[in-house]
Amino acid sequence: MKKLMQFITNTQLSDGMYHWVLLFFRILLSVEMIYAHGLKKLGIGVAEAEQVPNPMHFPETINNALAVSANIFFPILVIFGLFTRLSVLPILAVTLTGYFVLHFYDEPLVKDTPYMYSLSYLLLFFLGAGKYSVDYLFYKRVM
Numbered sequence: 526m527k528k529l530m531q532f533i534t535n536t537q538l539s540d541g542m543y544h545w546v547l548l549f550f551r552i553l554l555s556v557e558m559i560y561a562h563g564l565k566k567l568g569i570g571v572a573e574a575e576q577v578p579n580p581m582h583f584p585e586t587i588n589n590a591l592a593v594s595a596n597i598f599f600p601i602l603v604i605f606g607l608f609t610r611l612s613v614l615p616i617l618a619v620t621l622t623g624y625f626v627l628h629f630y631d632e633p634l635v636k637d638t639p640y641m642y643s644l645s646y647l648l649l650f651f652l653g654a655g656k657y658s659v660d661y662l663f664y665k666r667v668m
Contacts, residue, residue: 547655551609554645555600558616563596580626595619603649606658613650617643 566589568574577592579585595615602612623639654660 544656547649547652548606548657550645551606551649551654551658552604554642554649555603558600558642559597563593563600566593566596578627580622591615592619603646603654606654606660609654609658609660610650613646616646617650620646 565571565575566577577589579588581588583591595618599612599616603609603616620639620643624636624643628636628639
């Protein structure tokens with residue numbers, strides 16, 4: 526019983542477990558971003574491509590390119606752990622804009638999505654990709 530309680534209340538992830546959790550978190554989060562938000566901006570899986578909001582009044586081409594790259598291209602880089610901290614920045618730009626500009630005065634159920642994506646990608650920004658990533662291979666080679 527004592528061992529069970531120690532296992533349940535243990536707050537120290539083992540080194541290997543920590544990196545596996547980061548790997549799965551990175552993959553699942555980014556796949557969901559691509560599936561739920563990216564593909565519909567290209568018109569995949571829907572009758573018509575989603576109209577991308579433009580709260581910053583960028584030229585339409587730039588706005589669409591930023592939205593599509595932040596919802597498809599950069600999450601793919603995050604999945605592989607390639608330039609993870611840099612790749613997270615445009616994703617955060619879009620999700621934080623969604624939270625603070627587009628949905629700030631909306632109901633909590635509406636602004637919940639950009640909030641959770643922002644927190645999740647901020648976590649990846651601070652923790653990095655972990656050991657099971659291309660970033661780690663580059664780091665090992667340099668060091």
